[in-house]
Amino acid sequence: MIRKLTGLSLVAGALFLGACHEDGTLNPPDAPIAGDAMVRYVAMGNSITAGFQSAGILDSTQKQSYAYLIAHAAGTEYYYQSLRYRGCAPPFTNNVTQTRYTLPGFPASTASTCDLATASEKPWLSNTAVPGARMIEATNNFDSTGAVATSASNTLTGIILGGATQADRMEEAHPTLVTAWFGNNDVLGALTNSANPGNPILVTPLAKFQAGTDALFDRLEATGADVLIIGVANVTVIPYGTSGQVIFCAKNPGVGGCPGTPGTSALPALFTVDPNCAVAAILVPWSKYVPMIGAAAAGAAQLLDCSVDTVVSSAAETGGMMTAVTQYNSYLSTQAAARGFAFWDPNPTLQNLINTGAVPVFPNLSALGTGGSVTFGNYFSLDGVHPSALAHRLIADSVAANLNAAFGTTIPVPVAP
Amino acid sequence: MRRFLVWLAAGALVGAVAPTGLAAQGYGIYEHGTCMMGRAGAGIASPCADGSAIFYNPAGITGTGKGILSAGVTYIGPSGDFTNDVTGVTTESEPLKFFVPHLYWTRDLDQKYSVGLGVFAPYGLTTEWDENTFEGRFLGYHSEIQSIYIQPTFAIRVSDKFRIGGGFDYTIVKVALHQRADLYSTTLSAGVTGGNLGFAPGTDFADIKLEGDGTGVGFNVGAIWQAARNVSVGLKYLSQQEVYVNKADADITQINTGIILPAGHPLLIQLGLPAGTPLDAILAPRFTGTGALVDQTGSTKLTFPSQLVFGLAVDATPKIKVLADVQWVNWAKFETLALQFERLPQKIIVENYENTIGVRVGGEYAINTNYTARLGYLSHGAAAPDQTVTPNLPEGPRNEFTAGLGASLGQKLHLDLAYQYIDQADRRGRTTDGGMAEPTTAVNNGLYTFSAHLIGATFTYKF
Numbered sequence: 001m002i003r004k005l006t007g008l009s010l011v012a013g014a015l016f017l018g019a020c021h022e023d024g025t026l027n028p029p030d031a032p033i034a035g036d037a038m039v040r041y042v043a044m045g046n047s048i049t050a051g052f053q054s055a056g057i058l059d060s061t062q063k064q065s066y067a068y069l070i071a072h073a074a075g076t077e078y079y080y081q082s083l084r085y086r087g088c089a090p091p092f093t094n095n096v097t098q099t100r101y102t103l104p105g106f107p108a109s110t111a112s113t114c115d116l117a118t119a120s121e122k123p124w125l126s127n128t129a130v131p132g133a134r135m136i137e138a139t140n141n142f143d144s145t146g147a148v149a150t151s152a153s154n155t156l157t158g159i160i161l162g163g164a165t166q167a168d169r170m171e172e173a174h175p176t177l178v179t180a181w182f183g184n185n186d187v188l189g190a191l192t193n194s195a196n197p198g199n200p201i202l203v204t205p206l207a208k209f210q211a212g213t214d215a216l217f218d219r220l221e222a223t224g225a226d227v228l229i230i231g232v233a234n235v236t237v238i239p240y241g242t243s244g245q246v247i248f249c250a251k252n253p254g255v256g257g258c259p260g261t262p263g264t265s266a267l268p269a270l271f272t273v274d275p276n277c278a279v280a281a282i283l284v285p286w287s288k289y290v291p292m293i294g295a296a297a298a299g300a301a302q303l304l305d306c307s308v309d310t311v312v313s314s315a316a317e318t319g320g321m322m323t324a325v326t327q328y329n330s331y332l333s334t335q336a337a338a339r340g341f342a343f344w345d346p347n348p349t350l351q352n353l354i355n356t357g358a359v360p361v362f363p364n365l366s367a368l369g370t371g372g373s374v375t376f377g378n379y380f381s382l383d384g385v386h387p388s389a390l391a392h393r394l395i396a397d398s399v400a401a402n403l404n405a406a407f408g409t410t411i412p413v414p415v416a417p
Numbered sequence: 418m419r420r421f422l423v424w425l426a427a428g429a430l431v432g433a434v435a436p437t438g439l440a441a442q443g444y445g446i447y448e449h450g451t452c453m454m455g456r457a458g459a460g461i462a463s464p465c466a467d468g469s470a471i472f473y474n475p476a477g478i479t480g481t482g483k484g485i486l487s488a489g490v491t492y493i494g495p496s497g498d499f500t501n502d503v504t505g506v507t508t509e510s511e512p513l514k515f516f517v518p519h520l521y522w523t524r525d526l527d528q529k530y531s532v533g534l535g536v537f538a539p540y541g542l543t544t545e546w547d548e549n550t551f552e553g554r555f556l557g558y559h560s561e562i563q564s565i566y567i568q569p570t571f572a573i574r575v576s577d578k579f580r581i582g583g584g585f586d587y588t589i590v591k592v593a594l595h596q597r598a599d600l601y602s603t604t605l606s607a608g609v610t611g612g613n614l615g616f617a618p619g620t621d622f623a624d625i626k627l628e629g630d631g632t633g634v635g636f637n638v639g640a641i642w643q644a645a646r647n648v649s650v651g652l653k654y655l656s657q658q659e660v661y662v663n664k665a666d667a668d669i670t671q672i673n674t675g676i677i678l679p680a681g682h683p684l685l686i687q688l689g690l691p692a693g694t695p696l697d698a699i700l701a702p703r704f705t706g707t708g709a710l711v712d713q714t715g716s717t718k719l720t721f722p723s724q725l726v727f728g729l730a731v732d733a734t735p736k737i738k739v740l741a742d743v744q745w746v747n748w749a750k751f752e753t754l755a756l757q758f759e760r761l762p763q764k765i766i767v768e769n770y771e772n773t774i775g776v777r778v779g780g781e782y783a784i785n786t787n788y789t790a791r792l793g794y795l796s797h798g799a800a801a802p803d804q805t806v807t808p809n810l811p812e813g814p815r816n817e818f819t820a821g822l823g824a825s826l827g828q829k830l831h832l833d834l835a836y837q838y839i840d841q842a843d844r845r846g847r848t849t850d851g852g853m854a855e856p857t858t859a860v861n862n863g864l865y866t867f868s869a870h871l872i873g874a875t876f877t878y879k880f
Contacts, residue, residue: 021842116615117613151679155682158679161615
């Protein structure tokens with residue numbers, strides 16, 4: 001019996017030892033290589049931050065956004081509202097014919113095509129940016145104040161934010177670092193207004209811009225996160241609007257102080273430019289004069305008359321937009337400093353691209369005769385407004401360098417090999 | 418006898434309303450007597466003399482003379498939490514305190530035959546999470562199964578060394594599943610979910626409470642063989658039951674999202690509504706008239722799997738008894754939980770549980786004629802596979818430790834006390850189905866922890 005008991009004890013002991021159960025473990029994300037400040041990175045903003053290009057946005061362009069590039073270079077979690085299939089709206093594949101990206105089995109895309117978002121569960125939104133958002137839309141989707149009593153909320157406001165505001169989603173993320181780039185649309189809407197380019201009533205009044213800024217900055221400050229404010233880009237120098245002076249000279253080289261040799265213009269003979277256009281501050285949207293050039297090439301005489309306000313942004317209107325940009329940036333930088341936020345003005349970088357010719361002052365029309373697109377150099381997409389993938393890399397490098405300098409992060413620069 | 422029936426009715430009533438905790442594999446419970454609890458449930462080869470043999474091994478009710486009536490209660494204090502991998506947020510389960518009663522009566526008819534009646538609950542569960550904040554509330558924030566087994570039992574002393582017994586189980590079952598509905602995963606139009614329209618995960622828009630009851634039948638049989646003067650062997654089998662819960666009430670309430678739709682929202686475009694329209698107004702018709710989310714009835718089927726237990730008991734010395742049991746539970750029978758509704762689409766929750774083996778080792782030491790000390794340890798694997806660890810039952814392998822004391826309070830009255838600690842291995846699991854009909858471990862998004870303290874007390878009166 002003693003032997004039996006010994007055997008029983010051994011069996012019991014073996015069972016005891018064999019019954020130890022291994023604990024499961026948490027599987028947290030890897031710590032960002034760029035430092036703790038990048039643990040929860042949130043990018044707020046408008047179309048540029050969202051990844052809008054060529055008058056459209058879809059998952060592939062969302063992944064070209066500077067915010068995406070920074071997050072991935074920093075090795076941090078990044079969640080965005082991926083737009084499925086063709087996007088919302090699908091980007092141009094040809095900006096002259098207005099043809100947009102499509103997929104096999106899908107009908108032709110239009111400017112109102114929206115294939116909604118991919119339903120993938122996200123613990124938070126890292127990129128809250130909404131194309132079209134002005135400063136006030138950072139905290140309010142239903143603004144109806146000011147001379148133009150309309151909200152800039154749009155289909156993407158709903159799809160990206162699901163009924164919340166950008167500030168709401170930012171707070172839900174419990175961010176450790178936020179970049180916020182608003183204000184471009186507070187002037188861009190005036191420039192791109194088809195009925196009256198440069199329409200001053202569409203420039204957000206400074207007081208309203210300041211109120212929107214204060215509302216956003218209060219929310220940002222309350223999070224305790226590191227914050228980088230990105231200044232408003234000078235939309236009057238982007239390729240969307242071409243200087244009347246430049247157009248006049250392209251048509252009339254060697255005339256009226258224009259460089260070049262008379263009679264060597266590449267523009268069609270039936271396309272003429274009124275001398276009233278020969279003013280640097282007059283801006284003509286490419287979407288206004290390029291079709292005229294096309295029509296002239298096809299045999300229909302066209303005159304660009306820069307006294308027609310529905311066609312151009314007058315010098316006064318352009319000056320108003322430039323003043324607004326200056327005032328916005330002055331307020332942003334002052335308030336950022338007062339609250340301990342970092343500030344980066346993108347305009348020197350943009351101006352440098354113009355000065356070096358990387359962003360041409362006159363678009364490339366060489367493909368126009370063969371049904372191709374008008375292009376604006378390598379740094380702007382086919383709408384002449386939004387940065388290209390290459391420009392996003394440049395922006396990402398600059399933003400990352402500023403973050404590293406301001407907050408001690410170690411984001412690799414350049415952010416993309 | 419009349420007094421006994423009153424006691425029995427009271428016990429059944431209390432049992433029917435008191436939620437039960439987790440103390441065995443899956444949604445099984447094994448604490449049905451304080452004496453056995455002190456031994457970690459080991460001892461089907463030598464059940465305690467408190468009538469609990471009705472559950473543990475019906476053959477063990479023989480030899481109870483003029484009769485035994487025992488009544489007791491087990492306090493169960495569980496605690497657990499879930500920590501999300503990515504957010505790092507830990508949510509504790511709601512604090513619960515359960516008092517689970519048990520009641521047994523047995524007596525010998527003569528030297529050979531014995532009868533008994535027991536009320537116990539071998540299957541049950543209650544899990545409770547915050548209905549407003551817990552991220553897993555869309556799978557279930559309140560899950561409850563109560564099964565009350567009422568078992569008339571008959572046993573035969575076939576010989577001095579061999580006894581058999583068995584009973585018929587009539588089972589009363591109550592089930593409740595409360596969950597929120599997430600607009601994010603809800604189909605709002607053909608092929609379009611709330612998530613496609615930008616609504617964030619965790620957008621509550623409906624509260625669904627499904628509650629119903631049913632009955633089942635089964636049996637419980639066992640045998641004990643006195644293999645040697647100081648060695649006995651036991652075998653017990655509890656049959657599987659399938660309980661149909663028909664015409665359960667599904668009470669559905671709209672939860673206001675508070676979302677106001679901005680200009681250009683696809684829903685506004687589709688419905689031709691102006692900016693500023695409240696989302697809740699758009700959803701409201703679903704909760705009235707012919708809407709799919711009106712109060713309705715539902716049905717489901719629960720499986721209580723069969724159990725086979727083999728045990729060995731050795732009287733090592735006149736004062737020391739050593740016991741060991743091995744328990745097999747046929748959890749593989751719990752493959753799916755199908756919920757069918759009048760208007761809502763059928764929902765099939767894939768469970769795919771796995772059979773389990775549990776090992777129980779216990780011992781008793783007779784301090785003197787009045788006091789007996791007990792110790793025990795048990796271990797079992799998990800019934801839920803890695804892909805089915807959810808808020809409804811965040812189950813896992815466990816080590817459990819027990820201690821107990823038996824005391825005579827006179828010639829006819831006996832008191833047993835016991836304590837049990839349950840240490841469940843931390844288990845990876847999920848709080849969502851990830852939009853998958855049959856979720857995989859890829860959906861697992863965090864870690865569940867669970868532990869519990871149990872205290873039992875049983876009074877036994879010998880007639």
